[in-house]
Amino acid sequence: MINFTATYTDQYQLSMAQVYFENGQKEHPAVFDYYFRKLPFDGGYAIFSGLEDLLEILENLKFSEEDLAYLKDQNYSEAFLDYLKNFKFSGNIMAAKEGDVLFPNRPILQVEATIIEAQLIETILLNLLNFQTLIATKASRMRLVAKDSVLLEFGLRRAHGPGGYYASRAAIVGGFDGTSNVVAGKNFDIPVSGTMAHSFIQSYDDEITAFRAFSQVRPKDCVLLVDTYDTLKSGLPNAIKIGKEMEVLGEKLAGIRLDSGDLAYLARESRKMLDDAGLNYVKIAASNQLDEYVIKSLLEQNAPIDIFGVGTNLVTGDPDAALDGVYKLTASNGIPRLKISESLSKVTIPHKKQVYRLMNAKGELIGADAITMREEEEVSRIYDPQEILKSLPVKSYKTEVLLHLVMKNGKRTEESRSLKEIAAYSRERLDSLPMEYKRFDNPHIYKVGISKMLKKEREKLMKKYKK
Amino acid sequence: MINFTATYTDQYQLSMAQVYFENGQKEHPAVFDYYFRKLPFDGGYAIFSGLEDLLEILENLKFSEEDLAYLKDQNYSEAFLDYLKNFKFSGNIMAAKEGDVLFPNRPILQVEATIIEAQLIETILLNLLNFQTLIATKASRMRLVAKDSVLLEFGLRRAHGPGGYYASRAAIVGGFDGTSNVVAGKNFDIPVSGTMAHSFIQSYDDEITAFRAFSQVRPKDCVLLVDTYDTLKSGLPNAIKIGKEMEVLGEKLAGIRLDSGDLAYLARESRKMLDDAGLNYVKIAASNQLDEYVIKSLLEQNAPIDIFGVGTNLVTGDPDAALDGVYKLTASNGIPRLKISESLSKVTIPHKKQVYRLMNAKGELIGADAITMREEEEVSRIYDPQEILKSLPVKSYKTEVLLHLVMKNGKRTEESRSLKEIAAYSRERLDSLPMEYKRFDNPHIYKVGISKMLKKEREKLMKKYKK
Incomplete structure (x- = not known):
């Protein structure tokens, strides 16, 4: 569907590659880190998505x-x-597992390749991972508040062109149940679903004729859109009639969809009318500019909504336009490299590295990841990379390795994981993260620290560069 | 590069199509309008983009x-x-010219096709036009303030996945001069450009060695990034040295790029240093989270910046996540159709229509578009479609037809227009729009009115539906 060739890149990557090539540096090895500095949505975590693609x-x-x-x-x-x-990419990649919870300023992925190869994949790597991670994170926020309600992504018409294809995928990684996007459904094996448009109902002379036509042709997935004329005075009475007609034919009306007005009020009234008519199995779907805050509010009001259809606010990541993921050189030609800055938060962390998640004896997260040199065996204390006075003793904690070799000499080391598997893993990882990191307002700050050895290496290099 | 098949759609389009098909309605003709309700960026106009694609x-x-x-x-x-x-699309399309200035609540495009065909193209139409129009509009705002400075789009790494491909195109429609996106450059014939990354400079042992390597291999497009270590103490002196070395070799340093710090101050100091060294031909490029407001501020401070490189804020349309373009049924099976709503602003306008731009005797815009029935010959007064007491006599004005037949029986009626041609047309149309519609704060509201005949038809249908 969407084919990428190596010109899916920024022109300067080619210019720099040419310089390396002509200068005899084409075989120089390089190491780049992918990470982001700021969590999206003022939240406490992000969800890694896009790696398989x-x-x-x-x-x-x-x-x-x-x-x-x-x-x-x-x-x-x-x-x-x-x-x-x-040209082909023949390097190694160490990466977090897709679906994992992520925090700022730690390597999510490390590329080790010749400097030309590493540079030529930068743009496509950032383009795919930044976007999908943004959307998976947004989706996960809706999943958190929606609990076990069904969440469907309906955003293709307002997505950023073909970006919508990956938005549908990332929504599933973040916890959605299905999409309206047929091509994404086909290629990523996502359940596709949908109801009907207002135009469908308008194209008939009256609402009930439209409802009946749909129910007869698509009895298995008949969700009637009830707000074209008047939700409670026309849409619901007509939907109930159709529900009764379907029962006679041995079918069951699947649901109704509310797409305007006060969704909490209308859902409650609709539920009552459906139940009074003996149609208590008919589900209520709601749509119309939903986001995590609206879903939360609706469920706090106990609105009897079973299915949420979310579009624009999910697939665009609104109000955050982008994840600020960057790709920084940390070693080249065997020499550790540093990007210096007047702000310590923008000084990179040199060397090949590993990242560990820290847990207590019961295996519960303690709220810290440790970044070490790749080969360090043991870490007893981690240091805040920005606040030089802050450190934390971590000797007593259990650790989990977070970066895995996913590509070796340009070949994947493992079978590709299915989207279902990734989504299930993500759910599990998010579940294990304590609630205080997941709340929307002023979430707890997850700690990311560097080992003593890495701290010393960084300081040494900073001194060298400052000269 | 990006291949679309007909499954690039929402599932409900297929379900509705099946109902029409099984119900013997597959040959029923339908008319749909594409329009938006709200201008992006709180601005006074939008720029139409995406039609050729x-x-x-x-x-x-x-x-x-x-x-x-x-x-x-x-x-x-x-x-x-x-x-x-x-299946193939065999309908007719009337559309505004790509690049034209657009205003809310008037048809930008009308599709006349069998109802199945019209429905099956809805999603892809909205997906492409909403996004490109958003980005072209954003780009045009930067062009307005940048005047004759060079504007380059550098956003692929933060774009919404492959949406970045169309963002690069739409940026050109809105007035940008080039892109860093190689595949977009190749396929849309856009000038591609770029400079160098910090990683390039870091990968050498010192800055001047990096600069020299680049200047020797790419002497024709050598723009040196000067902020890796210290802009004024290291980057500029080194760039000047290279500029002098290039002169000896008969080459000319093209420019320097500032990517952090106070761009106004650094540009001024850099200009002075370059001029003092006799390098007054060396251009200054600036980047780092630019948008129309930052560019405006820099130029109001007379910052001597020749080239602006804009990324995230352009290609994502931040702070507006999407254009709210909709696709509404206005006739089916020969019968005019209406979507009613409690808010007059959401009641659609039925029938096949035409749109005229009104001008005074000198050909200057008077600030109003008139929507009429397709075949109306003359309009003497237009009526606000939302404020029923407002009307405007327009008999004395000259008119320009805005909707043109661009597709007949599924075939384009004209050769495709080149991107250059579209961009030039857009520039001309935007130039002819008075400044008060283009200012960022509280722009003048451009009027869109309907003819008396259309008003009557709409009122008649509203009465019928309210029964």
Whole structure:
């Protein structure tokens, strides 16, 4: 459906690659970290999404004939174009498990490859992971408040063009149950669903004729949209009539959908009318500019809504336009590298690294991840990378390794995980995170610290660069 | 690059289509309007973008073998699947010219097709037009304040996945000069450009070695990023050295890029240093979370910045997540249709229509568009569709037809317009719009009125439906 070639990148990646190539640096190894600095939605965590898509794309990434012809016209040298003709990504990738809960300023993924290869995949990596992680996080917030209600993603029409394809996938990672997006449903094996549009009802001379037509052709997934004329005076009485007609035919009306007005009030009145008519099995779906706050409010009011259909606010990540994920060089040609800044929060952390999650003896999270040098065996204390006076003794805690080798020499090390598996894993990880990190207002800040060895290395490099 | 098949849609479109099909309504003609209700960015206009892409996709839209196999598993009937096998869009489309300035609540595009065809293209139409129009509008706001400075789009890494592909295109429609996005550059014939990343400089042992390597391999487009270590103490002196070295080799340093700190101050100091060194031809580029407000402020401070590189805030449309464009049924099976609502602003306008732009004798815009029945010959007065007491005599004005037949029986009526042509047209249309509609704060409200005949038709239908 959506095919990526290696020109899905920023032009400067190619320019820099050419310089490395012509300068005899093309085999220089490099290490890059992917991480973000700020949690989206002023929340306490993010949900990692997009990794499977990225790995699949990287395994097959190359420049097409058309790409090479185009680049030739862009004044790249013959020798460099020859290199690009045979370009493939042959590096290693260490990554968090897709679906895991993430926190700022720790490596989510590390790329080890020749500097040209590492650079040429930067844009597509950021493009896919930043977006899906944003949307999976947004979806998970709705899942948190919706508890066991059904959540359906309906956002394709307001998504950012084909970005909607990945939004549908990320919504599932974050806890949604289905999508309206047929192509995403097909390619990612997501349950697809939908009801009917106002135009459908308007195209008939009256509402009940429209309802009846639908119920006869699609009796198995008949959810009637009841607000075209008047929800309680027309939509509900007509839906009830159809529900009764369906019973006679041995079918069951699946649901009604409310799409305007006061959803709490209308849901309660609709429930009453349906129950009074003996249609207590008919579900109530609601839509119309929903987000996590509206869903929370509706359920706090005990609105009897079984299914929430969420569109724009989910697939765009509104009010956050983007996750600020970055891709930073931490070693090249065997030498650790640092990006310095006047603000300690923007100084990178050098070297190949590992990340550990810390737990108490019962296996419960204590609220801290530790970043270490890749080969460090034991960490007794972690240090805040920004507040130099803050540290935490961690010797007594159990640890879980967070970065796994997912790609070796350009090949995936494991079978791809299904979306269902990733979503289930994410649910489990989010469940194990204490509630104070998940609340919407002023969530607890999860600690991310660096080992003493890493701290020393960073300080040494900072001194060197400051000279 | 990005291939669309007809499953790029919402599932309910297929369900409704099946009902129409099984009910003998598949040949029923329908008319749908595309329009939006609210201008993005609290602005006074929007820029229409995405039409060429939509038309190209519609001409080739079909269900693939894989799509059909999938839908078979989704319980659609054999007869309906046979219909889908031969599905193509064979309707007519009337549309505004891509690049034109748009205002709320007037048809931007009208689709006339069988109701199944019209319904099956709804999602892709909204998905493409809503997004590109949002981004082109955002871009045009930056163009307005940037005047003749160079504007480059650098947003792919933070765009919503492959939505970034169309964001790059829409940025050009709205007035940008180039993009960093190579595949968009290739496919849409957009100038591509870029500079270098901090990682490039860090990967060398010192800044000047990095600068020199780049200047030697890419002398024609050498823009040096000067803030990796210290902009004024290291980046500028090193850039000046390289500029001088390039002069000796008969080359010219193209520019420097500032990417952090106080851009106004740093630009001024950099300009001074470059000029003092005799490098007054070296351009200054600036980036780092720019948007129309920051660009405006920088230029009001007379910051000597020649080139602005804009990323996230452009390609995501932040702070507006989406344009609220809708697709509403206005006639089916020859009968005008209406969506009623308690709010007059949400009541649709029935019938096939035409839209006229009104001008005075000199051809200057008077600030009003008139919506009429398609065949009305003359309009003497227009009526506010929401405020029933407001009307405006318009007999004395010149008119320009705004909706053109762009697709007839599923085939485009004209050669596709190049992106350059569309961008030039858009610039011209925006130039002709008086400044009061373009200011950021409380812009003047452009009037959109309906003809007397249309008003009567709408009122008649409203009465009928209220019964």
